[in-house]
Amino acid sequence: MRVAESKARSPHDISRAISLNRRNFLRTVTGAGAAAAFFGPAARRGRAAPKNRKAVVVTFGGGARDDETFMPDGRENIPHLLNELIPQATFLTNVVNKGILGHYVATASIVTGVYETFNNFAAVSPGNPTVFEYFRKDLKRPATDTWVVAPSNGFARIGESANKQYGAGLGAGVILPKRLLAAALSSAADGAQYQHLLRDNYETPLYAPRLAGQQIELDQMAGLLKLSVDDFAAHARNLASPDELSVYIARQLMRQLAPSLLWITLHDIDIAHSGTFSLYLDGIKRTDRLCGELWQAIQKEPEYAGKTTMFILPDFGRDSDIDSGGNGFQHHRTGDAVSRTTWMMVLGPDVKQNVVVDRSVESTDLVPTLGAYFGFDARLSTGKRIAEVG
Template sequence: MAFLATSGQWSCRATSSRWLRRGLGLGLLGLMAFAPPPAKKPLRTKNIIIVVIDGPRYSETWGTVPGLIPNMATTLRPRGVFFSNFYNKGFTYTNSGHVALTTGISQPIDNFDQELPQLPSFFQLWRKATGAPATAAWVISSKDKLHILANTLHPEWKDQYQPSVDCGVSGPGTGYRADSLTLEAAKRILTQHKPRLVLINFMEPDGFAHAANYPFYLRGIARDDRYVMQLYNFLRTNSAYKNNTTLFITNDHGRHLDSIDGGYIDHGDGCDGCRHVSLLALGPDFKIGRTVADTCTLLDVPSTAAYLLGLPFGQGQGKVLEPMLKRR
């Protein structure tokens, strides 16, 4: 099954040269400014998987629990840390939200697939730092357009150290695929290649909302809740990932409030419906059964991921999510 969700898309080619001028000059000092003190004992995280459920509104997910997300709300939440005030404070579109999660930078970007991120992703930074092969890092996405996350416009990084990509039906320009197929692709890739750094995009809530199909929008949320549970069970029973894997479950953006023209069908402004998203984090270095009320943002995810892997990430505008770390 494959389908396209094209309504409500946004195109913005207005990017600023200041990102290129900034480059990567912050280096290790930038990381140290936001990082907590070194752990007394070594961190246990060896693998990081970021799951992005594309475009559900908080009011249809964590705002009414267990509701459509019983697996995350009742089974997984007690095993990890939930951030109740988690936001996209930048541009509330798919590509911009995902770029924030992979580069640590909030930037406007074309929302189709005609523009690459200005700075390299932490996939690229990690591959260069470790010498890991392309099969050790993956972008696995229901949306074909998210192949852009593998590369950058930065002249020192363009076409270098890219992660492997499995996006859409069969690559760029082939359309969106069902999330069930993306889950199967993810499990196949995890089994075959045992990557250490992975981003997975599930798109059905966003796709069906843009198609103005409210029942299927809700169905997409419920299905993705089940797919996240299946992925979690896979990770905790697979010898390569058991007890050493951090799982972030978040969103790229929400949707308009009902009081805004179009309501759930679209997104892209600064209303609370578009900005208020969620983060559930599970991993061997995190506290268990904790809810964090501090306001945090998408930009904090890559900064935290980099910290867990010991990767300098000076370009990141976020902070390490210290409240959820164990005191080791």
């Protein structure tokens, strides 16, 4: 998009232009068709009964721009999304996040289906019920049936809201892999070598959140995941990034507890805040690969194969090169339409394949969509069910 164009247009028009660019790009690369051409029950493959369904939600973490993903120059950074996942997915090109563009508060907004307004760097619970609480309360599911794997200690309270009708004891367990690794390495002679796996957040390196909430501790994790602390630390030493650690934990969860609702927040891409473009690109490539690996894992695990829907969406984007209020790829400060207009892809036995949907939806629409899929009522969400995928 050119400078003059973006300055002259309304946010709605800019979102629409971004959406059309994505559609055109995908048509060139994957041959994905128009949703209208695919509508109708015949395109659906068999649905699992709601009580047997599972969902894995992955936030394509930290925000990537189209310049480095869904544009010709970005193509080489997302081969797994383009070649393996999108041909099997319904892809929404116009997902607008109208909330605060900070990672914790934005992810909390996706989790509650309401634009939360708390301070991004505060150790608070979301004000509105989370998807995990609706899921557990309405469907009478045990605590072991839903989990969050989160990148930063600042996400410790994301599993359970402050809402009095829900909240305490009804949320998801939260695993903070970096915190667990820090504990596992604390007594190891080589612990200092693994600081790249432990960096808590990229935006404010000096910020050390106070831990709060229902995050699980090292010994508990070892017991739940049937993984010794030594094995965990040994495996972690071979990993390149925090997101690899998160996916490793997620896969252990899938194998040992097979939760029906698993939420994985990836975050490596946000290393862009350091200002090093090559690290930002590495983050996108790694996130692309990890999304592919998660989908493969779903196909291989008997508890998941054939009955799992995977949702992949960014929390939000990043600033464009042309907005004078930002620093391009480095930050997400401007709050402009470019950094708000993201996407979502949905894959699974209930979802039509190789379909592009252009109508505008919002980040808050995911929770009601999950409600329709599982059969719970996201009463307080302000979003709307996305009928094309749930």
